[in-house]
Amino acid sequence: MEILSLQNARVKSWVQLQEKKHREKQSKYLVEGIHLVQEALLAGADVEVVAYDRDQGIPAELRNLPDLGRKVEWIGVTEAIIAKISDASTPQPVLGIVRKEQGPWDKLLQNAGRPVIVLDGVQDPGNVGTIIRSADASGAAGVVLGKGCADLYNPKTVRSTMGSLFHLPVIEGDLEELLPQAKERGARLVTTSLEGKAAAFHYDYTGSCWIVIGSEGRGVSPEVTAMVNDAVIIPMPGRAESLNAAMAATILLFEALRQREYSQRSQGGL
Structure with a gap:
């Protein structure tokens, strides 16, 4: 799947995750970069979406991760969308949307x-x-x-x-x-x-x-x-x-x- 428009409703909801009130409302948060996305996936965190730069493709480090029983949606997006969602001054080519979890x-x-x-x-x-x-x-x-x-x-x-x-x-x-x-x-x-x-x-x-x-x-x-x-x-x-x-x-x-x-x-x- 691909998303190419900055006006897409899902993109707008991901951008909102830069703010605490929207993280609390959606009960989700952002992880940015290959390392953090990889750690989230390997740990079995509740990753909803991995969005990656469609021009660069899915990073090699993430392509062959084991299936840990979580249904993750992989979506190719434009560099402009990545930049819009990212909080970092130098955006990474991949980011994840993760559902919050807190054990007892x-x-x-x-x-x-x-x-x-x-x-x-x-x-x-x-x-x-x-x-x-x-x-x-x-x-x-x-x-x-x-x-x-x-x-x-x-x-x-x-x-x-x-x-x-x-x-x-x-x-x-x-x-x-x-x-x-x-x-x-x-x-x-x-x-x-x-x-x-x-x-x-x-x-x-x-x-x-x-x-x-x-x-x-x-x-x-x-x-x-x-x-x-x-x-x-x-x-x-x-x-x-x-x-x-x-x-x-x-x-x-x-x-x-x-x-x-x-x-x-x-x-x-x-």
């Missing part, structure tokens, strides 16, 4: 030996996407986005995840409802603070540990702070005053990985 949040508690990263008001899409990518890379159980965070399905957020969005549970919800339930089921909440009593590298992140990262400007909200069990400080012997949210989260996630997987090996001299 308690799936995060099924991997009690791995940390959950909780974002409280992290507003920068690049930081949110990078944290999801770090959570994926470090083997975290999942990510929770509270109110006030950048939209998970913002094209900039999606691009920053580099496909990790499709690799682990990412849940949006009200932290004042979710965190007490997590604590009731044995989760410990830890955050970073300049008043932290322990250095980040001396804290025990094993077991059911939920790492809370606050907004770039004001940190963790008072409401969430009241629920936190422990606060740690990231040592900074240099002259930098602070780290951004993504850097702080990544440091704690990989310290948790070190404790889970590498501390005994290092003690044994391996």
